[in-house]
Amino acid sequence: MNGSHQVEAASGEMLDSAANKAEITGGDLGGDLSAAPELVDPAQTPVAAPDSLTTAFDGSGAGQVEGTLNQFIDLAGVGGPVVWILIFLSIFALTIVLLKLWQIAVQRPEKLDAVKGGLAHWRNRNTEAAVQAVDHRHPVGKIVLYAMQGVLQKQDYGLLLEELRRQADVFIGQQRSLLRPLEVIANLSPLLGLMGTVLGMIVAFQQMEAAGAQVDPSTLSGGIWQALLTTAAGLAVAIPVSAVHSWLDRKAERVASAINDAITQVFTSQEAFITAVPEVRGVAQHAA
Numbered sequence: 001m002n003g004s005h006q007v008e009a010a011s012g013e014m015l016d017s018a019a020n021k022a023e024i025t026g027g028d029l030g031g032d033l034s035a036a037p038e039l040v041d042p043a044q045t046p047v048a049a050p051d052s053l054t055t056a057f058d059g060s061g062a063g064q065v066e067g068t069l070n071q072f073i074d075l076a077g078v079g080g081p082v083v084w085i086l087i088f089l090s091i092f093a094l095t096i097v098l099l100k101l102w103q104i105a106v107q108r109p110e111k112l113d114a115v116k117g118g119l120a121h122w123r124n125r126n127t128e129a130a131v132q133a134v135d136h137r138h139p140v141g142k143i144v145l146y147a148m149q150g151v152l153q154k155q156d157y158g159l160l161l162e163e164l165r166r167q168a169d170v171f172i173g174q175q176r177s178l179l180r181p182l183e184v185i186a187n188l189s190p191l192l193g194l195m196g197t198v199l200g201m202i203v204a205f206q207q208m209e210a211a212g213a214q215v216d217p218s219t220l221s222g223g224i225w226q227a228l229l230t231t232a233a234g235l236a237v238a239i240p241v242s243a244v245h246s247w248l249d250r251k252a253e254r255v256a257s258a259i260n261d262a263i264t265q266v267f268t269s270q271e272a273f274i275t276a277v278p279e280v281r282g283v284a285q286h287a288a
Helices: 002-029 051-056 060-079 081-107 113-123 127-133 139-152 157-175 179-211 217-268 271-280
Strands: none
Touching: 081 179, 081 217, 113 127, 113 139, 113 217, 127 139, 139 157, 139 217, 157 217, 179 217
16 A cells, blocks of 8 residues: 555656646746747758759859850950951851861762772673662762763763863862852951051050150050950961861862762773873863
8 A cells, every 4th residue: 555655646746747847838938839849741841952953053154154255255355346357257267167068968079989889890891780880869970970871872072071071160169169268268367367466566556655754564565465366366267267278178179080080980991982081081170
């Protein structure tokens, strides 16, 4: 019995202590249960994004591009109208280069596998296989096929030669089209840059003369580097344009040589037309 009384007494003390704590807590909160902290659903807890994702989407990439563009515009403004002219010429040259690359990709003038196969049959006097082997859709193959058919039909070799020369000149002219503007841009850009430098130096020395004895070296050096900027811009345009022009011009020369070689083989393989060989070798003229 004494044990049960002790248990009851201990339980009563624990309840009283809990009640006292509740009264103290209620008093501190003013008896308002709404002030109690709410339970947070873990599924609705926002998760902080990793630093790498934050850096990727904070617009820093767009900011760098915009900053670079602004610097480019500032340099163009410092260089004056000469730099803007060079920028226009560079855009025009880039357009021409893209058009020529598209033309080469479509025509593929130096892909002569079918022509070589047809000429191999032609040299073996297998004329029917030679005509069928040459691709008539290829520009060079079309000219070679016309020569083969003219020989087989025993056309007048003078008239046939003139027609072959005409077709070759038309095609080589297409290969060399728009190369002259590239050549002009490559030659003109350094001169424009030099002119801009001379004009800038004139302005710099005029400012130095106006300053008199109180010349600021920083002002003079600033005018000089601004003047030299146009020379750098002119060379930056001229060097790649000149390189691309030389490459395209060399491709046109190789195509002209391939046409001359193929047509010469067509005529030398037939005894009746051997006398025409010296004239045939110049059928594809190097168009200027």
